[in-house]
Amino acid sequence: FSENGEEFAAISFRKMDFRDxxxxxxxxxxxxxxxxxxxxxxxxxxxxxxxxxxxDATEALVEFQTRFSFPFINFVILIFALPIAASMRGHGRAYGFGIAVALSFIYWNILQVFKVLGEVGRLKPLLAAWTPNGLFLIVGLYLMVKVHR
The missing domain is CATH 1.10.287 (Helix Hairpins)
Structure with missing residues (x-):
């Protein structure tokens, strides 16, 4: 027995083969x-x-897929932010900057939630990495149509 009370066995050998x-x-x-x-x-x-x-390679697969989805954030945020900026022409630059920071914070948090959902196996790695982009893109396109009317 070890000091912790766990059982263990000692095996003596001259040579051990690790072919496996x-x-x-x-x-x-x-x-x-x-x-x-x-x-x-x-x-x-x-x-x-x-x-x-x-x-289990799920966590690594989510990271791998996120590496490809992450660069598209710029495009997605642009599509999302343009209609918001167009509808707030009367406000100052500080207000617009505040909105941009808030949107980035919201996006980042949603991305992290989906990454965790993927890492724990609740979502497939591909969905975990790309869903935040898809959600913001859909909302951005909806806002563009709404502002254009």
């Missing part, structure tokens, strides 16, 4: 890295390694 382990020590060390710090190639390889080992 195909991962290199470098592959095993990747688990310590932060997914947000990996480049796309490393992230893709990490996902492949997890899948080969039979481990």
């Amino acid at each position: 382990i195909t991962d290199s020590p470098f592959d095993l060390m990747k688990a310590r890295y932060d997914l947000t710090q990996m480049n796309l190639t490393a992230l893709k390889n990490y996902i492949s390694t997890l899948k080969k080992a039979g481990l």
